[in-house]
Every structure is written in C-alpha cells, then in structure tokens.
Amino acid sequence: MNETVVTSVRVVDLRFPTSRESIGSDAVNKDPDYSAAYCILETNTGHRGHGLTFTLGRGTELCVLALEYLARFVKGRTLDSLTADMAGFCRQLTDESQFRWLGPEKGVIQLATGALINAVWDLYARVEKKPLWRLLSDLEPEQVLSAVEFRYIDDALSRGEAREILEEARSGNAERMELLERDGYPAYTTSVGWYGFSDEKIRTLCHRALADGWTNFKLKVGGDPANDLRRGRLVREEIGWENKLMVDANQKWGVEEAILRTRELTELEPWWMEEPTSPDDILGHARIRFEVPEVRIATGEHCHSRVMFKQFLQANAIDVCQIDSCRVAGVNENLAILLLAAKFKVPVCPHAGGVGLCEYVQHLSAFDYLCVSGSMEDRVIEYVDHLHEHFVEPVRIRRGRYLMPEAPGYSIEIRQESLERYRYPDGDAWRDESAVGAVVMVGK
Amino acid sequence: MNETVVTSVRVVDLRFPTSRESIGSDAVNKDPDYSAAYCILETNTGHRGHGLTFTLGRGTELCVLALEYLARFVKGRTLDSLTADMAGFCRQLTDESQFRWLGPEKGVIQLATGALINAVWDLYARVEKKPLWRLLSDLEPEQVLSAVEFRYIDDALSRGEAREILEEARSGNAERMELLERDGYPAYTTSVGWYGFSDEKIRTLCHRALADGWTNFKLKVGGDPANDLRRGRLVREEIGWENKLMVDANQKWGVEEAILRTRELTELEPWWMEEPTSPDDILGHARIRFEVPEVRIATGEHCHSRVMFKQFLQANAIDVCQIDSCRVAGVNENLAILLLAAKFKVPVCPHAGGVGLCEYVQHLSAFDYLCVSGSMEDRVIEYVDHLHEHFVEPVRIRRGRYLMPEAPGYSIEIRQESLERYRYPDGDAWRDESAVGAVVMVGK
Numbered sequence: 015m016n017e018t019v020v021t022s023v024r025v026v027d028l029r030f031p032t033s034r035e036s037i038g039s040d041a042v043n044k045d046p047d048y049s050a051a052y053c054i055l056e057t058n059t060g061h062r063g064h065g066l067t068f069t070l071g072r073g074t075e076l077c078v079l080a081l082e083y084l085a086r087f088v089k090g091r092t093l094d095s096l097t098a099d100m101a102g103f104c105r106q107l108t109d110e111s112q113f114r115w116l117g118p119e120k121g122v123i124q125l126a127t128g129a130l131i132n133a134v135w136d137l138y139a140r141v142e143k144k145p146l147w148r149l150l151s152d153l154e155p156e157q158v159l160s161a162v163e164f165r166y167i168d169d170a171l172s173r174g175e176a177r178e179i180l181e182e183a184r185s186g187n188a189e190r191m192e193l194l195e196r197d198g199y200p201a202y203t204t205s206v207g208w209y210g211f212s213d214e215k216i217r218t219l220c221h222r223a224l225a226d227g228w229t230n231f232k233l234k235v236g237g238d239p240a241n242d243l244r245r246g247r248l249v250r251e252e253i254g255w256e257n258k259l260m261v262d263a264n265q266k267w268g269v270e271e272a273i274l275r276t277r278e279l280t281e282l283e284p285w286w287m288e289e290p291t292s293p294d295d296i297l298g299h300a301r302i303r304f305e306v307p308e309v310r311i312a313t314g315e316h317c318h319s320r321v322m323f324k325q326f327l328q329a330n331a332i333d334v335c336q337i338d339s340c341r342v343a344g345v346n347e348n349l350a351i352l353l354l355a356a357k358f359k360v361p362v363c364p365h366a367g368g369v370g371l372c373e374y375v376q377h378l379s380a381f382d383y384l385c386v387s388g389s390m391e392d393r394v395i396e397y398v399d400h401l402h403e404h405f406v407e408p409v410r411i412r413r414g415r416y417l418m419p420e421a422p423g424y425s426i427e428i429r430q431e432s433l434e435r436y437r438y439p440d441g442d443a444w445r446d447e448s449a450v451g452a453v454v455m456v457g458k
Numbered sequence: 459m460n461e462t463v464v465t466s467v468r469v470v471d472l473r474f475p476t477s478r479e480s481i482g483s484d485a486v487n488k489d490p491d492y493s494a495a496y497c498i499l500e501t502n503t504g505h506r507g508h509g510l511t512f513t514l515g516r517g518t519e520l521c522v523l524a525l526e527y528l529a530r531f532v533k534g535r536t537l538d539s540l541t542a543d544m545a546g547f548c549r550q551l552t553d554e555s556q557f558r559w560l561g562p563e564k565g566v567i568q569l570a571t572g573a574l575i576n577a578v579w580d581l582y583a584r585v586e587k588k589p590l591w592r593l594l595s596d597l598e599p600e601q602v603l604s605a606v607e608f609r610y611i612d613d614a615l616s617r618g619e620a621r622e623i624l625e626e627a628r629s630g631n632a633e634r635m636e637l638l639e640r641d642g643y644p645a646y647t648t649s650v651g652w653y654g655f656s657d658e659k660i661r662t663l664c665h666r667a668l669a670d671g672w673t674n675f676k677l678k679v680g681g682d683p684a685n686d687l688r689r690g691r692l693v694r695e696e697i698g699w700e701n702k703l704m705v706d707a708n709q710k711w712g713v714e715e716a717i718l719r720t721r722e723l724t725e726l727e728p729w730w731m732e733e734p735t736s737p738d739d740i741l742g743h744a745r746i747r748f749e750v751p752e753v754r755i756a757t758g759e760h761c762h763s764r765v766m767f768k769q770f771l772q773a774n775a776i777d778v779c780q781i782d783s784c785r786v787a788g789v790n791e792n793l794a795i796l797l798l799a800a801k802f803k804v805p806v807c808p809h810a811g812g813v814g815l816c817e818y819v820q821h822l823s824a825f826d827y828l829c830v831s832g833s834m835e836d837r838v839i840e841y842v843d844h845l846h847e848h849f850v851e852p853v854r855i856r857r858g859r860y861l862m863p864e865a866p867g868y869s870i871e872i873r874q875e876s877l878e879r880y881r882y883p884d885g886d887a888w889r890d891e892s893a894v895g896a897v898v899m900v901g902k
Binding site for chain 1: 488489515521553555561562564565569612613712714735736739741742745762763765766
C-alpha cells in the first residue's frame with residue numbers, strides 16, 4: 015500500500031469584504047468581513063486536505079500564525095499515524111507544552127486547531143473516497159470513540175455510555191440513510207433578517223424565501239426593544255404563524271436584561287432565543303431559561319470547548335445545542351459534543367453561515383442523525399446564502415433542506431480563483447481597496 | 459496643564475530560557491520558557507507606560523501580533539481621555555467589532571488586552587507619581603467603579619453593591635495602610651516544590667526557605683499518586699505541621715479522578731488544592747469541593763474573565779480566588795473580580811511567579827486589603843524567586859512577606875539590558891541558541 019504522507023502545509027489569509035453590504039450584521043458584530051484562516055495539506059500521493067477556521071476579518075492573521083505553528087504536528091506524518099489515534103493527535107495540538115498556556119483550548123489557538131484537525135479529516139475522507147458524513151457513519155463505534163477526548167467530560171459521559179449511544183443508534187440506520195439521501199436535512203434561513211437590513215429588504219427577502227420553500231426563519235434582535243418587536247411583527251406578517259421564527263441577540267444583554275427582553279419577545283412566539291447573554295455564562299443561561307420557561311434557549315456558536323458544552327448541558331441551561339464546526343477542535347471535539355448532547359437529550363442545531371460553515375456542518379448533522387441521536391425532530395441546520403460560490407463543492411439546498419454532499423471530503427475546498435482574489439492583503443479584492451486607502455491618505 | 463499624549467507603542471517578544479533547569483515545571487507545563495509580550499507606551503512628556511502579558515514561550519508571537527494591532531486604540535490619545543473612562547476604553551478593546559470573534563474576552567486577544575490596559579495604568583501611576591496600589595487606593599469609589607465593566611456580571615454584583623463594598627471598606631483604611639507599610643503583605647513560596655525537582659533539591663530549598671522566614675509552601679502534584687504523597691510527606695518532614703502546605707495539580711485530572719486524588723492528599727493536610735481539573739469546569743470544581751469538604755479548593759490563574767469568576771463564586775465552587783494580573787483584561791477586570799470575591803466573601807490569593815506576575819499582583823492585593831475586602835485573613839500572594847533581576851523595581855520580600863513598592867508605576871518595567879539580551883529571536887540569549895541549532899543542522 016502506498017502510504018499517504020503529508021509533505022507540506024500551506025496557510026492562506028482569506029477575507030471577503032462582506033461589511034460593504036451589512037451582510038452578516040447583528041447587534042454585536044456590526045461590520046463583519048467574513049474571513050478564514052485556510053490551510054491545505056499537500057501529500058506525496060497527490061491527495062490534499064483542506065480546512066479553515068472562520069473569522070470576521072481583522073485578527074485572521076493571528077489564526078494564520080497559529081496554524082503555521084501547529085502545522086509541524088502534521089508535516090512529515092503518514093495519514094495512518096494521524097487517523098489511527100485521532101484523539102491522541104488532537105491532544106498533541108491542545109497539549110503543546112508551551113502553546114497551551116495561551117488557552118487552554120480556547121480563543122485563537124483553538125480556532126487554529128479546529129482548522130488543522132478538519133483538514134486532516136478532509137484528507138482522510140478524500141483518500142477513502144467518501145464524503146465525510148459517510149466516512150464517519152461507516153466507522154465502527156470503537157473507531158468513533160478513538161477520536162473522542164474524554165478528558166474533562168467523563169464525569170458527564172463515560173466511554174461506556176458513549177459506546178451505548180452509538181450501539182443503540184445502529185438500529186434503523188439503513189432506513190434513516192435512505193430518508194436522508196432522498197429528502198436531505200431540514201434547515202432554517204438567517205438571510206432574511208440581518209440587523210442592518212431595512213424593513214423593505216426584510217419583506218422582500220421573506221417573500222422570496224417563502225417562495226423557495228423555507229419554513230424556518232431567524233431574525234436578529236438586540237436593538238431598541240420597540241424596534242426589535244416591530245421588526246419581529248413585520249417578519250410574522252410575512253411568514254405567518256405556522257412557520258417557525260427564531261430570534262438571536264448575539265450576546266447583547268446581561269442576564270437580567272435578557273430575562274426582560276426574552277419575555278417581551280414571547281409575543282413573537284419564537285422557536286428559540288439565541289445567545290441572550292455572554293457565551294461563557296452557563297449559570298446565566300440556566301437562569302434565563304428558568305425564568306422564561308415559555309421560550310427555548312439556544313447557544314453554542316461561541317462555546318469554545320466540550321468542557322463548556324458539558325456544563326451547559328449539566329446545568330439544564332439550554333434547549334438547543336448550537337455546535338460550531340471550527341471554534342472547537344474540529345470534527346474530533348464535535349463528536350464529543352454530539353455524544354454529550356445525545357446523553358442529555360438536547361437537540362443539536364448547528365451554527366452556520368460565515369465562510370464554509372454550511373459546507374462543514376451538514377456532515378456533522380448527517381452523522382448525528384445516522385449514528386448518534388437518530389432523530390431530525392426539532393433539529394435544523396442554519397443556512398445563510400452567502401459566499402458559497404467560492405467552494406468547489408458548495409452546499410445544495412432544495413426547498414429549505416440540505417441535500418447530502420456526494421463528493422469525497424469535507425466540502426471545504428476553496429476555488430483557486432477565489433483563493434487568489436481574496437487573499438489578504440495582496441489579492442485583487444484587497445489590492446484595489448488598499449489603493450483607494452492610499453490615495454485618500456495621499457490626498458490628506 | 460501639559461497633556462500627556464501616547465505617541466507610540468513598542469512591543470517586544472521577550473523569552474527567558476527557563477526550561478533548561480526545570481524551573482516552573484509542573485504536571486502539565488513541563489518545560490516552560492517564561493516569556494512575555496511586553497509593550498512600552500511612549501509619550502510627548504517623556505513619561506512611559508509598561509505592560510506585559512505572561513506566556514510560556516512558543517506562541518508569544520501571537521500575543522505580540524495582537525498587541526501590535528490593539529496598540530491603535532491608545533496611539534495618539536491623551537492619557538486623560540483613557541483614564542476618564544477606563545471601562546469605556548476597555549470596551550473599545552474587548553468589543554472591537556471584528557477582533558472580538560477570536561474570543562470574546564479569552565485566549566490570545568484577552569492576554570494582549572491585559573498587557574495594554576496594564577501599560578495604561580502604569581503610565582497613569584507614573585504621571586501621578588504614585589505606585590499603582592496607592593493610586594488605586596486614593597481613588598474615590600466612583601472613580602474605581604468607572605473602571606469596572608459591569609456588563610455580564612451585574613446579575614451577581616450591581617454597581618450599587620460594589621459601591622457599598624468600597625464605602626464600607628473606608629473605615630479602618632488608615633490603620634490598615636499603616637500596618638501594610640510596616641509589615642507588608644503575607645506570601646507563600648512555590649519555589650521549593652516544582653515538579654521536575656529532585657527530592658534532595660526540595661529538601662535543600664525547604665531548609666533555606668524556612669531559614670528565610672517562610673511559613674507557607676506550595677508543592678506541585680499530579681504525578682504518580684504514591685510519588686505525590688511521598689514528596690508531600692518529604693516536604694512535611696522539612697516544614698513540619700505548623701506551617702502551611704498547598705498542593706497544585708495544574709489541571710491534570712478529570713473531575714472523578716480529582717475527587718479521588720484530593721481525598722488521598724488530605725493526609726498532607728493541604729491548606730488548599732489548586733487547579734484540580736479543567737480551569738473552565740465551574741460545575742466540576744463545585745462538585746470536587748462538595749465531595750471533599752475537608753480540603754479548600756482554589757483556582758483562577760487560567761480563568762479568562764470576570765464572567766467565569768462570577769460563576770465560580772455563584773456556584774460555590776471555590777474557597778480561594780486566584781486572580782491573575784494579565785490573563786484577564788488587566789487592572790480593570792481585576793477590580794471587578796476583587797469586588798465579586800468580596801461580595802461572595804471568598805479570599806483572593808493571587809497567582810504569581812512567571813515573569814513579572816509578583817511585581818504586578820502585590821499592587822492588587824494591597825488595594826484589596828485597603829479598599830475592598832479590608833482583610834489579610836486567609837490571604838497570601840504567591841511568590842516565586844525567579845527573574846526578578848530583570849525588573850527596574852523588583853519585588854522586595856522580607857521574612858515571607860511582600861514589602862510595598864514605593865516607586866511610581868506598576869513595577870513592571872524591564873531593564874534595558876534584559877530587553878536586549880532576551881528579545882526573541884535576536885537577543886544574545888537566543889542568538890547563541892539558534893547558532894547551536896544552525897550548526898547542528900549544517901552538520902547533518
């Protein structure tokens with residue numbers, strides 16, 4: 015057998031100037047330039063692995079630098095040596111004896127770890143000639159478990175319990191596979207209700223989304239209370255009450271304010287309230303949930319590790335577990351979080367949007383459905399219709415559902431033209447920008 | 459009045475090759491090269507402000523890069539505009555609309571924020587010609603409160619409650635000031651019991667520390683259980699039972715293991731068990747504390763924000779609150795944490811050691827004693843006797859107590875010769891090292 019060896023790792027700082035159109039704007043993140051620290055593993059066999067971590071523009075260079083450092087843990091290694099002990103490989107990254115101090119397992123170094131681990135899984139799936147979701151669901155339970163880091167979570171989920179969850183989910187797996195391939199996985203759209211959008215734009219986008227078959231909609235809140243309500247009523251006018259509406263405050267409020275504001279918004283009958291307060295405030299979320307029992311509480315896109323998710327679940331703080339594909343340590347850590355959520359019977363509804371997050375998370379939800387929770391009930395994947403054109407294998411949506419990807423890998427490869435055009439700061443999309451800036455400065 | 463304006467910010471990557479002697483070694487951090495991302499604010503009036511964030515070597519470049527980015531928030535600004543609204547200034551750093559995604563308020567960007575905010579306080583104290591602890595204790599309660607970010611903690615500590623704590627602590631302030639200036643602040647030493655030290659070295663160091671008047675000692679544990687106990691008994695043989703012994707596992711264990719291991723170590727009658735598990739595991743610490751009530755539980759050196767400290771306190775998870783001077787957003791955020799700890803009546807015993815942490819934290823404990831908790835009971839500052847020679851105003855220790863610094867500022871200015879010698883990678887201390895590496899590579 016010709017062993018695949020990682021010969022080099024290329025890292026690219028990739029930024030899209032989305033802030034120019036208020037795309038992605040919310041109460042806290044007002045002007046994001048959707049960006050990514052992107053890496054490509056090159057091998058001796060011609061296979062490549064791709065991974066990225068999502069950022070909002072400035073600071074991407076920090077993730078790039080961290081990735082360039084961590085790359086040494088895959089360079090020169092055989093793919094087999096990485097995949098044979100995925101948890102061990104992950105621990106090499108998260109336990110690097112000096113680097114670890116900068117986290118541990120949080121912030122910039124964790125974001126970079128996520129990109130690199132995801133790139134290894136992309137490579138693995140490509141070598142196996144399977145889309146990642148199928149590779150994962152073809153693994154034996156023991157193989158899945160060997161990718162899970164149980165350290166710091168085994169008080170809530172033992173290896174034995176995790177194995178039981180995986181074993182139990184085997185029953186009905188074939189029927190679910192058939193359904194999934196036929197109908198896809200349900201989604202919701204965030205594209206209609208960005209914070210910076212005008213009323214007219216929201217109405218038009220709701221119309222268009224309904225015509226396209228969407229039934230689940232998200233609205234950004236966290237501004238002036240009366241205005242939030244007004245915008246919510248406007249969306250309800252457009253989508254009616256039979257469709258689902260979620261609201262998202264993007265961490266805007268303190269705990270007391272979040273309780274008041276969530277109560278006010280009950281009028282809109284939200285399917286969930288997302289990120290009502292600090293993403294680190296487990297006890298705060300638990301209190302909000304307790305005080306406003308009529309609204310389901312969701313968080314997770316800023317939750318930096320399985321240790322935090324464990325506590326959100328232990329504390330009964332959330333009704334909806336919003337995993338993110340690259341804020342935590344990639345596929346590995348998300349396997350742990352899916353298993354934890356299944357143990358606590360909390361549905362997983364992944365965070366997506368950004369750059370590549372939709373492409374990523376469809377694989378994780380498919381695996382959750384096939385092999386972990388075994389259910390699509392109360393489960394939807396976020397969808398945002400930006401930037402997919404930059405991917406070699408963009409997501410496919412039909413009538414508000416993700417259709418399963420068929421190409422080998424993790425769907426995260428960026429097109430060569432896009433890599434060149436949006437590379438920061440020297441791609442064409444930014445060179446023009448800098449040129450404008452330079453002229454202005456000269457003019458002063 | 460001649461307004462002080464910050465004209466430039468210089469950032470230095472500073473690394474000390476401490477790993478060569480196992481200095482600072484513990485069960486998790488086996489080979490730290492004590493390092494810092496260090497910044498110097500230059501002004502139009504000749505005053506300078508100094509700040510650093512402590513790291514373990516590799517990855518310091520990430521903090522340097524983050525600091526270089528954040529520097530734009532002080533460059534060109536008057537000192538008055540910064541100090542008039544310290545909380546507002548802090549929020550500019552932590553809420554930077556794109557950078558924030560990389561945290562928020564955690565990891566690399568938070569470490570860099572801490573260094574920059576501390577540098578502003580150093581400058582402020584120098585301009586006022588006071589050591590920082592005296593500057594802080596001379597502030598009116600309202601001025602202290604204006605530096606505190608209450609967002610995300612006001613459910614546990616309102617502004618009004620914080621004001622009451624500060625007002626109440628005014629009584630007896632003058633007497634405490636006298637005692638503090640005369641006797642200093644109690645400390646404990648970590649220098650006798652690093653993980654990598656031999657038995658003989660530990661004995662010798664205990665002897666020497668006793669002779670120097672130390673009464674509080676810390677031992678690193680988290681290795682083989684029998685060996686931990688053996689080393690603990692050895693220390694007890696040397697220091698007796700009337701002196702205090704703390705044990706520190708540096709996050710080595712999961713929750714269940716931490717419970718077992720902490721129980722085993724009760725034989726040593728530890729004054730506290732430090733970092734028994736993940737620093738993010740609030741509920742885990744609460745459970746360990748509940749299950750082993752005979753040992754006091756301590757954590758905090760890896761606790762990244764006031765939101766996390768708030769929860770450790772709300773959950774009754776800790777008996778000892780170990781603030782760190784530069785993992786959180788500097789002096790500002792530590793004011794919030796001191797007030798939270800006072801509200802919950804948990805003593806603050808700062809983490810120190812590393813590079814400059816002793817120099818920093820003496821100011822915070824003095825302020826806590828004078829203006830917040832009003833007590834030294836059950837309170838000690840960590841002390842480690844390394845690297846002080848690199849500071850212009852190193853800490854002064856007498857018979858196991860910190861003597862209060864008298865020079866203006868935050869005591870964190872590094873000597874010019876040290877800056878040059880330990881600058882990474884081009885200082886002499888590292889050029890030699892690289893030269894050795896280069897020769898080896900050429901020889902291959």
